[in-house]
Amino acid sequence: xxxxxxxxxxxxxxxxxxxxxxxxxxxxxxxxxxxxxxxxxxxxxxxxxxxxxxxxxxxxxxxxxxxxxxxxxxxxxxxxxxxxxxxxxxxxxxxxxxxxxxxxxxxxxxxxxxxxxxxxxxxxxxxxxxxxxxxxxxx
Numbered sequence: 001x002x003x004x005x006x007x008x009x010x011x012x013x014x015x016x017x018x019x020x021x022x023x024x025x026x027x028x029x030x031x032x033x034x035x036x037x038x039x040x041x042x043x044x045x046x047x048x049x050x051x052x053x054x055x056x057x058x059x060x061x062x063x064x065x066x067x068x069x070x071x072x073x074x075x076x077x078x079x080x081x082x083x084x085x086x087x088x089x090x091x092x093x094x095x096x097x098x099x100x101x102x103x104x105x106x107x108x109x110x111x112x113x114x115x116x117x118x119x120x121x122x123x124x125x126x127x128x129x130x131x132x133x134x135x136x137x138x139x
Contacts, residue, residue, distance in 0.1 A: 001039075006034070007032060008058060011067060013071070017079075033058075035122050036124035038121055061110060069091055071102070100127075103125040107122060107125050108139075
């Protein structure tokens, strides 16, 4: 099976709820996400999918929900209270916004809807949180 990969960058803040160290504080990252796509066969041109389609499908969602916003766990009472009465861009997740959970959330919850009808599956997402640290989730 052939695959292709689209790289997207975004900036966002987050806080890891109940973290034992510095990540318990609100802070930000320059994230890099790699979306790995596969299809049973190549299209008539010889591609899994056009890279611009991946950018459009994944990129609009990232831009709308995460880029230049704050990502937090819906069970985090302090962040929920802060953003409840705020106009700041924020996105709450059903899990703690670790790089691992963000990659898993994209693969399992977001990408299937975004790729519906294309015949292409995003089966793996790699999230670089810093230049030295990244997480991978694959189906």
